[in-house]
Amino acid sequence: MKSNERSGRSEPEDLTTVTGHTGTSYLCPDLSAVDQHITLLYQEIERTPPSSRPEVERTVWADIDLLLDRRKWLEVTTLTAAR
Secondary structure, three states: OOHHHHHOOOOOOOOOEEEOOOOOEEEOOOHHHHHHHHHHHHHHHHHOOOOOHHHHHHHHHHHHHHHHHHHHHHHHHHHHHHO
16 A cells, blocks of 8 residues: 555546545546535535434545645645646
8 A cells, every 4th residue: 555545545547536545546637527526515514414413424524624625725736737
């Protein structure tokens, strides 16, 4: 296992996929795809019954954090390429 896999980050060969903490793969080639994944994860939290919500929130927020990192990276690379 490469160090990037342990941290949940995409491998250098596959810069369009983010792997969540539970192994879920999120295809993230652009900002709209990242935003769609984040929206769906928020909806998952909202659909979860209150009794199960704390565990789901921990897991889902961890994946949202990874997706937000990807979003930030895409924003920076887009701005850099536009120069």
